[in-house]
Amino acid sequence: MPTTTFVLARNGSGYRGDGRAAGFDTVAAARAALAAGTVDVVTGALGFDPAGPAALTAPHRWSSGSAVTSQVPERRRAVAESLTGAGEHRTRVCAALDAIAAGTVEKVVLARHAQWRLDRPADPADLLSAFAHVGPGAAVFAAALDPAPGRAGHWLIGASPELLVRRAGRVVTCHPYAGSAARSRDGAADTAAARGLLASAKDRAEHAFVVDDLRTRLAPLCTELSVPGEPALMSTGELWHLATPIRGVLADDTVTALDLAALLSPTPAVCGTPRPTAARLIADLEEPRDFYAGTVGWCDARGDGEWLVSIRCLELAADHRDVRAWAGGGIVAGSDPDAEVAETAAKFRTVRRALGLDAPA
Numbered sequence: 178m179p180t181t182t183f184v185l186a187r188n189g190s191g192y193r194g195d196g197r198a199a200g201f202d203t204v205a206a207a208r209a210a211l212a213a214g215t216v217d218v219v220t221g222a223l224g225f226d227p228a229g230p231a232a233l234t235a236p237h238r239w240s241s242g243s244a245v246t247s248q249v250p251e252r253r254r255a256v257a258e259s260l261t262g263a264g265e266h267r268t269r270v271c272a273a274l275d276a277i278a279a280g281t282v283e284k285v286v287l288a289r290h291a292q293w294r295l296d297r298p299a300d301p302a303d304l305l306s307a308f309a310h311v312g313p314g315a316a317v318f319a320a321a322l323d324p325a326p327g328r329a330g331h332w333l334i335g336a337s338p339e340l341l342v343r344r345a346g347r348v349v350t351c352h353p354y355a356g357s358a359a360r361s362r363d364g365a366a367d368t369a370a371a372r373g374l375l376a377s378a379k380d381r382a383e384h385a386f387v388v389d390d391l392r393t394r395l396a397p398l399c400t401e402l403s404v405p406g407e408p409a410l411m412s413t414g415e416l417w418h419l420a421t422p423i424r425g426v427l428a429d430d431t432v433t434a435l436d437l438a439a440l441l442s443p444t445p446a447v448c449g450t451p452r453p454t455a456a457r458l459i460a461d462l463e464e465p466r467d468f469y470a471g472t473v474g475w476c477d478a479r480g481d482g483e484w485l486v487s488i489r490c491l492e493l494a495a496d497h498r499d500v501r502a503w504a505g506g507g508i509v510a511g512s513d514p515d516a517e518v519a520e521t522a523a524k525f526r527t528v529r530r531a532l533g534l535d536a537p538a
């Protein structure tokens with residue numbers, strides 16, 4: 178993708194930004210440019226840490242329509258790999274469970290970090306097409322990270338099932354995901370996994386933290402807010418999830434999609450409750466998350482836009498051979514450390530398949 182700087186698409190169609198008229202490494206700078214009318218649209222990524230750098234681009238050209246074709250991933254090998262080990266993740270989950278038992282935090286989302294050196298370069302456009310192949314039901318995205326310091330030539334590419342927020346006029350939509358069960362190729366076992374997830378009190382509690390947080394943050398901004406009382410089942414190629422569609426009507430139409438993304442991210446689907454305590458625990462236990470578990474999307478000068486939670490994604494370095502990825506899961510009272518290790522392995526599969534390290538499902 179020599180000139181493309183941003184793509185976000187569902188089922189092949191969506192939005193594309195080409196070129197870079199301006200770059201911003203803070204939300205405030207991008208917001209000011211949109212408000213001043215010096216740019217028509219801002220695209221890109223916000224990191225997990227709201228105080229960290231953003232990677233936002235005002236493209237020269239912004240278009241909608243056919244944006245991605247799905248393509249079977251090319252098989253590749255990793256010539257080097259490092260991964261947060263199962264034992265290390267289990268230890269971290271136990272530390273989180275201790276913090277929950279002590280009452281310092283109610284929920285915290287812990288992630289494992291993976292790093293691969295590929296045997297040959299992966300073209301960002303091909304990787305995006307590969308994610309479209311392995312990520313049915315998800316929105317695929319590719320965002321050039323150049324505006325962030327030290328990220329020249331880097332890309333964030335993935336297939337996220339989770340809509341952080343969409344704003345269309347005064348209507349605001351969120352579709353939070355939290356609570357997971359690995360899928361099975363055996364039909365009966367797959368149905369049983371879905372039913373088990375829907376009936377799981379632990380997963381419903383894990384999900385409710387996210388819905389409650391969104392409700393609390395959106396309610397003061399909305400004249401109407403509809404939040405279903407029960408989550409529904411949604412699936413990706415690898416996992417079943419609990420999900421809740423939320424719809425609100427903004428009281429003030431000067432609140433933009435970018436404002437909403439910055440307000441809501443990171444939700445308890447990727448951070449925890451209370452947010453500051455969970456974020457501190459994550460910083461103590463994990464490697465820096467950078468652009469994983471932040472948000473990726475766009476906002477136009479009218480304030481409309483769409484932002485995804487940046488999960489099931491990877492960061493591709495400028496040489497197109499070094500890749501980093503993360504996979505996390507929510508820890509609440511009653512979480513089982515071994516099940517959490519297995520869940521992160523299932524979540525890594527989307528990225529591994531898109532990279533061609535594992536065969537497509």
Ligand SMILES: C=C(O[C@H]1C=CC=C(C(=O)O)[C@@H]1O)C(=O)O
Pocket residue numbers: 286288339354355356357418445446447488489503504505506507524
């Ligand atoms: C944090 C991730 O997933 C989130 C989204 C859906 C289900 C999740 C869970 O069940 O823990 C996580 O909250 C990830 O994929 O890295």
